[in-house]
Structures are given as structure tokens and as C-alpha cells.
């Protein structure tokens with residue numbers, strides 16, 4: 072195994088002479104900026120960071136790291152909560168400069184570089200009235216989100232991001248390069264569809280796209296209810312959602328109403344239960360389909376409007392700029408039980424800061440019709456991916472945020488389905504990773520043994536190669 076860091080002896084000047092991208096070392100002027108990730112709680116000190124300019128640079132980095140026994144980390148969008156784009160003393164293969172997209176309107180596909188954000192992809196595809204399923208926030212990296220599963224507004228209608236991943240170019244642990252598709256290295260494609268960054272460095276993703284809304288204009292936005300109405304709203308929502316046409320999706324959460332437009336000033340700072348809806352079907356049917364969600368209960372705000380899909384996708388970005396303190400806890404839920412609602416009421420009333428929140432993202436409709444063993448992403452029973460996040464700009468609040476999130480999770484966990492979405496997890500140990508893959512873990516370990524037997528790529532929610540000690 073070649074994963075022990077031995078940075079003192081690695082001849083980085085040799086690597087600098089090989090790559091076309093930028094090599095950044097401790098002490099260089101851009102080092103602190105290059106080691107910063109989205110979560111301001113993460114403070115890691117890599118031995119070197121290479122901002123790759125092409126696939127050849129990725130190959131050089133992998134070969135160099137193997138040859139010199141240096142640990143490898145891979146950075147896509149840098150959004151991972153646990154800071155898995157970086158590791159102390161590692162060589163970081165930073166893909167953030169690789170941000171091209173190529174849309175084929177004719178084939179309904181988009182080919183995406185590994186440093187793209189979802190904002191880059193939506194910008195490219197929505198111009199043609201199409202999108203591929205992604206998440207709920209534009210600044211998130213395509214690479215990490217895709218490799219973990221990808222849960223977003225289009226999941227009910229078109230499945231998870233991984234269900235739309237057609238092909239991936241991958242630099243493997245021995246420095247060789249393969250394209251994984253249904254017809255070539257199909258075992259690798261299966262594993263990339265949810266198994267995280269365990270199998271190689273993906274240098275290109277090709278996704279299936281779908282026509283959405285009226286040439287990319289959808290109808291969406293938030294409906295907010297008084298926090299005290301949460302139990303009734305959650306009971307209504309849990310029953311309504313599965314019965315809705317799959318063109319309509321909506322996640323539910325507990326929030327503090329942000330102090331700024333478009334929210335009326337008298338509501339700023341008030342705790343609320345929110346559902347953010349997205350309707351991607353024909354507008355001629357919108358009034359009828361949206362009627363129940365517009366008229367239920369006594370909403371504080373009904374903010375549903377036609378807008379380009381790109382606008383809804385990026386609506387949360389200004390509320391959550393890079394560099395805030397984030398602490399995440401997650402679980403999957405097959406149901407929102409009455410016991411769970413009691414827990415939400417208790418801890419929702421104690422949201423520790425204005426940006427702290429709880430969200431439940433649906434995994435039903437098309438996403439739940441995919442068999443559990445068809446991709447590495449195993450939770451296909453129809454339910455929700457829940458996430459509790461303590462968020463604030465102030466590093467002094469880090470303990471407060473993490474304690475609240477842990478207490479909330481501890482109380483809610485007995486109502487969950489067991490595992491959690493790996494893309495929402497911190498470093499929580501092997502049992503949690505196994506629980507997140509259900510029956511797919513052993514097959515993932517076999518694919519890992521085939522493509523990365525020495526566990527070179529282990530700065531992730533790690534799947535140990537079958538037969539490795541501890542697996």
C-alpha cells in the first residue's frame with residue numbers, strides 16, 4: 072500500500088516540469104486560497120496542490136503520487152461538507168480550472184468537465200430548454216455530487232443524477248485511462264453511480280438531458296408557513312407528495328426567514344416551515360396541478376412564479392456564500408412519522424443561527440423505480456434524504472452548530488431508514504458508510520479491488536477493497 076505520506080522527500084520540481092497546470096506549495100502566495108474549501112470549518116494543509124489544466128496533468132499527478140508514496144486527494148467543486156477535497160500532507164489533484172461543457176441538443180446530452188459547478192451545466196443546457204438532474208444549489212460541484220448520487224428538483228421526474236450518467240472518463244490508480252459506459256467497464260460505471268470518488272479520477276462526465284418546462288422556464292419557488300403550523304403541514308405534505316404528478320417536486324424544511332427581498336420585511340427572522348416547489352411540466356396544466364399547493368392551509372408567503380430553471384437552481388447561492396462554518400448530519404427516511412414530527416418541532420424551535428436549517432429531499436417517483444442494485448446508490452424505497460445543517464459565518468459558533476446538529480440527529484435517527492446520503496455526511500466511520508450502501512457494499516468492495524486494490528483513492532467516504540485488512 073502506498074498511502075503513507077512522505078512529503079519531505081517528494082521531488083515536486085519534477086512534477087512542476089511535467090504538468091501544464093499550476094503547482095502550489097506551502098509558502099507560495101496562493102497556498103491559503105488554494106487550500107480553502109466551501110466549508111470554512113475545514114483547515115487542512117496539503118503538501119502540494121496541482122491545478123490541472125488537462126487529463127494529462129491528472130495522469131502525471133497520479134503517477135507521481137504512486138511513485139513517491141504521497142497520499143492523493145481529489146478536488147472537484149470543493150463543496151464536500153467533510154472537506155474530502157483535501158487532506159493534510161497530500162497531493163491535491165485540483166480540477167477546478169476544468170470547466171468546459173459541450174451540449175448536444177440533437178442527442179439530448181451534455182459532456183461536462185470535472186471542475187464544473189451545476190451552475191455551469193444549467194447555464195449550458197437550459198439555453199436549449201433542457202437540464203439533467205442535479206441538486207438544489209448551483210455552486211455545488213458536478214463531480215462530487217454526481218459520484219455520491221445527486222438528489223435534486225428533477226429526481227421525481229427523471230431520477231437521480233447517477234441515473235442520467237451515461238459515460239465517464241476515468242484516470243485509474245495505476246495511471247491508465249478508461250471510459251466507463253454500459254458497454255465498456257460497465258462494472259466501473261455501476262460503481263461510479265453513487266460509490267463516490269473511490270475508483271479513480273473522473274475527468275469527464277456525459278449526462279442525458281431532458282426537456283423541461285416551456286423551453287427551460289419552469290414554475291417554482293417557496294411556500295412558507297408559520298413554524299407553529301409545521302405538524303399539520305408535514306402531515307399534509309407526506310401524504311400529498313407521492314400522489315402528485317412527477318412534473319412537480321418539492322422539498323420541505325425548517326428555516327429562519329432570511330432578512331432580505333423577496334421576503335416581506337415583517338417576516339424577516341421569523342421561524343418557518345417551508346416547501347420549495349418546482350413544476351417542470353407544460354404550463355397549460357400548471358394551474359390545475361399547483362392548485363393544492365397554492366391553496367393549502369394559511370401560508371405566510373406563496374412565492375410560486377414562472378422563471379428560468381437556472382434562477383430557481385441558483386436562488387439559494389446568495390444566502391450561502393463560500394467560507395461559512397457548516398456542520399452536517401444526515402439520514403434517509405422512508406416516512407415522516409409522527410414521532411419524527413415531534414423531534415422536528417423540538418429542534419426546529421432551537422435553530423441555533425439564522426442560516427441553520429433542516430431539509431428533507433424527496434427520492435421518489437422515477438428515482439424510486441430504479442432497482443436498488445441497478446446502481447451503487449441503494450436507497451430506492453421512496454422517501455427522503457434528510458439533512459440537518461448548523462451554519463454560520465462566525466467560527467466561534469462552531470461548537471454550538473455541531474452540538475445542535477448532533478443532538479437533533481440523535482433524537483431523529485430512530486425514525487430513519489438507517490443509513491445516510493454519503494454526500495451529506497461528515498467523517499462518521501465505516502459502519503455508517505456500509506449502512507448507506509445496504510446490499511451494494513460488497514459489490515462496491517469487489518469493484519474497488521479491481522480498479523484500486525491499494526486504496527490509493529481513500530480521501531472520501533471510503534470503500535475498502537475486498538480482501539483488504541479490515542474489509
Ligand SMILES: Cc1cc2nc3c(=O)[nH]c(=O)nc-3n(C[C@H](O)[C@H](O)[C@H](O)COP(=O)(O)OP(=O)(O)OC[C@H]3O[C@@H](n4cnc5c(N)ncnc54)[C@H](O)[C@@H]3O)c2cc1C
Nearest residue numbers: 147148149150151155156206207212214215216222268273
Ligand atoms: C450548499 C450545498 C448544497 C448542496 N446541495 C446538494 C443537493 O441539492 N443535492 C445533492 O445531491 N447534494 C448536495 N450537496 C452535497 C454535495 O453533493 C457534496 O457536497 C459533494 O461532495 C460536492 O461535490 P464537489 O465536487 O463540490 O466536492 P469536493 O469537495 O470537490 O469533492 C467531494 C468528494 O468527491 C471526490 N471527487 C471530487 N471530484 C472528483 C473527481 N473528478 N473524480 C473522483 N472523485 C472526485 C473528492 O475526492 C471528495 O471525496 C450540497 C452541498 C452543499 C455544500
